[in-house]
Amino acid sequence: MNVPRLLPHRITLRARLTLLYGGLFIVAGLVLLGTTYALFNQQLTRSGLKLITREAPVGISLPAGTPPRDQTYALGDDGNMLTGADAESWMRKQQDTLHEAATTSLLTLGGIVFVIVGGAATGFGWLVAGRVLAPLHRVTDTARRIAAAPAAGRGLHERIALRGPDDEVKDLADTFDIMVERLDGSFDGQRRFVANASHELRTPLTVGRALVELAMHRRSASEDVKQLGESLLEINSRHERLIAGLLLLAGSENEITERLPVDLADVVGHVVAQTAPEAERAGVTVHERAGEALTSGDALLLERLVHNLVENGVRHNTGGGWVRVASRTRDDGRAEVEVGNTGPVVPPYEIPALFEPFRRLGADRLVTAKGAGLGLSIARSVAQAHGGEVTARPRDGGGLTVTVTLPACPDEAPAGWA
Numbered sequence: 001m002n003v004p005r006l007l008p009h010r011i012t013l014r015a016r017l018t019l020l021y022g023g024l025f026i027v028a029g030l031v032l033l034g035t036t037y038a039l040f041n042q043q044l045t046r047s048g049l050k051l052i053t054r055e056a057p058v059g060i061s062l063p064a065g066t067p068p069r070d071q072t073y074a075l076g077d078d079g080n081m082l083t084g085a086d087a088e089s090w091m092r093k094q095q096d097t098l099h100e101a102a103t104t105s106l107l108t109l110g111g112i113v114f115v116i117v118g119g120a121a122t123g124f125g126w127l128v129a130g131r132v133l134a135p136l137h138r139v140t141d142t143a144r145r146i147a148a149a150p151a152a153g154r155g156l157h158e159r160i161a162l163r164g165p166d167d168e169v170k171d172l173a174d175t176f177d178i179m180v181e182r183l184d185g186s187f188d189g190q191r192r193f194v195a196n197a198s199h200e201l202r203t204p205l206t207v208g209r210a211l212v213e214l215a216m217h218r219r220s221a222s223e224d225v226k227q228l229g230e231s232l233l234e235i236n237s238r239h240e241r242l243i244a245g246l247l248l249l250a251g252s253e254n255e256i257t258e259r260l261p262v263d264l265a266d267v268v269g270h271v272v273a274q275t276a277p278e279a280e281r282a283g284v285t286v287h288e289r290a291g292e293a294l295t296s297g298d299a300l301l302l303e304r305l306v307h308n309l310v311e312n313g314v315r316h317n318t319g320g321g322w323v324r325v326a327s328r329t330r331d332d333g334r335a336e337v338e339v340g341n342t343g344p345v346v347p348p349y350e351i352p353a354l355f356e357p358f359r360r361l362g363a364d365r366l367v368t369a370k371g372a373g374l375g376l377s378i379a380r381s382v383a384q385a386h387g388g389e390v391t392a393r394p395r396d397g398g399g400l401t402v403t404v405t406l407p408a409c410p411d412e413a414p415a416g417w418a
Contacts, residue, residue: 016167020128028121035113135162135169139176146180156184201243209236261409262302264293264327264335271306272325275314283319284341286310289326293335294409297386302406305382306337308375309402313341317399333408334388343399351392351400355380379404 142160159180162173215221216229268290279286295302306325313323321342330336346354355376379402380390388406395401 016165017129017132020132021125024121024124024128028117032113032117035117135164135173138162139169139173143176156180156187202240205236205239205243209233209240212236258298259296260299261294261296262299264295264302264306264337264406265290267299267303267306268325268327268337271303271310274307275310278311279314279323282314282317283321284314284317285322286314287322287324289324291326291328293327293329293337293406295335295386295388295406296409297406301382301385305379305404306339308379309337309339309404312375312402313339313343313400317341317343321399329408330405335406335408337404337406338401339404340395340401341399342395342397345398346394346400348394351394354392355390376402 139160139162142158146156146158159177160173161177162170164170212229212232216226216233221229268288272286272288276286310323310325313325317323323339323341325337325339327335327337376390376392383390383404383406386406388404390402390404392400392402
């Protein structure tokens with residue numbers, strides 16, 4: 001037989017706060033009342049009142065001619081018996097003294113005690129509230145760290161794992177942990193899907209490229225077949241670049257676990273040499289100013305970052321234009337790479353969209369445009385994975401200036417690093 005519970009299965013946070021503050025208020029009130037009573041009683045004890053009566057006290061001789069009844073008698077501070085008007089005057093004086101004592105005790109001393117007890121109660125209330133709200137601060141700090149993660153999905157591995165009484169705060173922490181766990185699984189699943197899909201798509205593209213090349217190089221192949229094959233190879237190459245970009249984007253969003261010192265000046269020089277043939281074919285001049293800029297991370301990913309920025313500067317340019325690539329160390333010690341280029345005018349409101357995957361500017365949204373629309377997305381993901389950031393601003397007259405800022409290289413560099 002099930003016996004119904006007479007008490008709730010838990011004490012809610014609201015009930016706990018009510019009990020705590022109510023208990024503090026009751027204790028403070030009792031202390032205040034007790035202290036006031038003690039002070040008031042002390043003031044009464046100091047009074048000079050000894051005896052007031054309407055009858056002659058026994059054993060005390062009265063002055064000659066004094067009626068024994070209907071007379072006010074008072075024993076003064078000096079032990080002398082007062083009668084008549086003197087006793088009445090003395091009694092009024094004692095009443096005034098008593099009133100003054102009561103006023104002093106209740107108002108002055110009571111006010112001082114009230115301030116002291118109120119301050120103590122406030123201090124205890126502050127400590128108790130801090131202890132009760134500490135779990136909420138933990139929830140807030142965890143949410144703030146996750147929100148401050150440099151990339152979407154980063155930091156979702158954190159959990160609050162709150163231990164304590166089963167109340168509303170623990171419900172909130174547990175619900176938050178469940179939500180973060182589901183988000184973490186969702187982001188991981190998305191990255192795995194992109195990686196797996198990209199790997200699966202590589203095989204048919206490779207097979208298709210081999211068949212097209214085989215058909216083009218046959219002796220009996222006509223000029224139409226060769227032209228068609230070249231178009232198909234160009235489309236196939238674009239798809240391969242798209243898949244490679246997706247793979248790199250999925251990988252760069254993971255946190256860099258193994259960091260090695262990297263000088264961005266070497267990266268800039270290498271990338272400029274790699275992109276020189278394409279820049280020459282496009283009629284674009286690349287200016288290099290590689291200054292020492294030490295950071296730490298994955299050298300291949302950092303090379304891809306700079307390569308994407310220079311490649312974008314070359315491809316989205318005008319004939320006779322230029323691209324300027326510079327690396328330097330900032331005053332705060334962080335490493336910086338800046339890539340600027342001429343080109344079409346870029347509205348400021350379009351810049352945030354350029355960092356989204358598959359987003360291009362104006363006519364470059366066409367399927368036949370060069371590139372896969374992942375250049376800036378990959379650059380931003382690589383920078384964020386290294387704890388850095390990428391910003392862009394339009395140039396006067398057209399083109400963009402993209403700046404990459406990365407953390408400085410730690411002081412404890414491996415031996416042999418120059």
